Amino acid sequence: MTDPRVPFLRARYAEEDQAAREAGQIPCGDAWLGDPMATWRAGSTPHGGQWGGLRWYVEDGHEDGVVGRVDPQAAQDEDIARHIARYDPAHVLSDLAARQKALDACAYFLHDNEDGPDPCAEAVLTAFVQPYASHPEFPEEWRS
Structure with missing residues (x-):
């Protein structure tokens, strides 16, 4: 069973990714993400x-x-x-990629551990959800 924090975080990261990519467009429609002049x-x-x-x-x-x-x-x-x-779009996307990798590792160690959920993965997920405490889908029991 997937920990409910994992899909919640994936959804928030997808929202942030979309916003960063939209901010990384210039009016003529060409993305400046990845353009060395576009910092x-x-x-x-x-x-x-x-x-x-x-x-x-x-x-x-x-x-x-x-x-x-x-x-x-x-x-x-x-x-x-x-x-x-x-916090330009390129920085946000890089940060999201790092958080996504950490989330993937946590999801793996929460369920593929014969001794039960990994306490480190639990702690990381608990920390990762806290910035979204004001989100309407954030359950009260996730508050640390």
């Missing part, structure tokens, strides 16, 4: 919107490239833009 980065511009000052933005590495800007008047503008740029 997101955060930067500032002196053209600071209606309040003046710096405006932080995220660009996709192409000439036209502003993906979005962060310009609420808060001290954390630069930090927010850098955070967005750090």
